[in-house]
Amino acid sequence: MIDACLGSQGAKVVVATSGDEEHPPENITDGKTNTFWMSTGMFPQEFIIRFAEPTSVFAVTVDSYNVKHLKIEKNATQNVSQFEFVAEKEFENTEGHLQSNAISLNGGSVTHLRFIITAGYDHFVSVHRVSIQN
Numbered sequence: 861m862i863d864a865c866l867g868s869q870g871a872k873v874v875v876a877t878s879g880d881e882e883h884p885p886e887n888i889t890d891g892k893t894n895t896f897w898m899s900t901g902m903f904p905q906e907f908i909i910r911f912a913e914p915t916s917v918f919a920v921t922v923d924s925y926n927v928k929h930l931k932i933e934k935n936a937t938q939n940v941s942q943f944e945f946v947a948e949k950e951f952e953n954t955e956g957h958l959q960s961n962a963i964s965l966n967g968g969s970v971t972h973l974r975f976i977i978t979a980g981y982d983h984f985v986s987v988h989r990v991s992i993q994n
Contacts, residue, residue: 880900883897888987908973911971932963973990
């Protein structure tokens with residue numbers, strides 16, 4: 861099954877609270893773990909992924925580094941202002957290794973997913989890849 865969270869499938873990071881030209885938000889949807897988006901410090905940090913078309917999402921896998929706590933919200937409209945909470949997770953500290961966390965969602969149809977990093981194990985965190993199971 862093709863991952864609808866890939867940029868090659870039309871997914872796009874439409875909002876990110878920080879940006880570094882060396883590690884831009886677009887890296888989250890390129891499907892690679894050796895590229896990443898890096899925060900610029902301070903919390904919360906967030907990014908929003910828009911799908912090319914409404915997509916049923918049963919689970920999300922987040923590959924990251926130094927993320928401590930993550931909340932996920934969804935929306936099923938073209939407007940990115942109305943979001944509904946769907947999940948949150950505390951990540952383990954994996955010093956020197958990528959964190960890979962699968963988070964179950966309810967399978968509902970979404971057009972956007974918002975990821976809110978409320979805490980990290982360091983001032984800076986990175987998100988390498990987000991993939992979905994639909």
